[in-house]
Amino acid sequence: MHDSIRGFEDWTDQATKQMLQNLIERKQKFDRAKKMHVSILWLSVFTAFCFLYYLAKSVLGPYSYSFGAMFSVYVSQSVHLYLTVFIGGLFGAVKVLHQLKEKKEKEYQDLRKEIIDRSKDLWKEDAWKKRHEVFDKMKSQFDINLYHGSK
Template sequence: MHDSIREIEDWTDQATKQMLNNLVERKQKFDRAKKMHLYILWISIFTAFCFMYYLTKAVLEPYSYSFGAMFSVYVSDSIHLYISLFLAGLFGAVKVLYQKKEKKEKEYQDLRKEIIDRSKDLWKEEAWKKRHQVFDKMKSQFDINLYHGSK
């Protein structure tokens, strides 16, 4: 459990602290997935741009007089096929990482909304008046908004 969640006073019970800890862990998983998707996306775009620039200079400009000549030069060098397959794999990885990122975001948002919906059950009587301290801590330390259910 995170130290800052452990340090929350006793008016927040252990089950609520565990829910908050799970929320923080899901937020961190979502942030990592988002970062990984973004990195692979930019690597894919940069690699595709470099390959297209190379093809323009090595194949398209010198052999622009005939499509058949361009196609023949393109398929005669096997490195073009390997780079094309590598780029297809990169863009496939971008798609898979996007789907994983969306799944992790949904899990995170669902748990966050559940905590917001159940806040009346989690903090009762005197604790209800102090719950804003927990909400402020979650917002300032982990960038998790528990005040509103919408993103």
């Protein structure tokens, strides 16, 4: 369990601490998925741009007088096919990583909203007055907003 969660003293019970720990873990998984998605997206865009620039300079420019000549030059070098398949695979990976990121975000948001909805049950009596300290710590240390349910 994270050290800052252990420091919530007696006004936060063990089950609530475990829910907050799960929330932190889901937030970290979502952040990693988001970072991976953006990284692969930019890699694929940069690679596609470089390949298209290369094709424009080496195939389209010199052989623009005939489509047949351009196609013949493009097909004659197998590296063109490999790069085309590689770039297509990168964009496919972007799609898969986007779906993974959306799934992780949904899991994170669902748990966050559940904690917000159940906050009256999780913090009772005297602990209710101290819950804002938990919310502040979660916001400042982990960038998790528990004050309201909308994104």
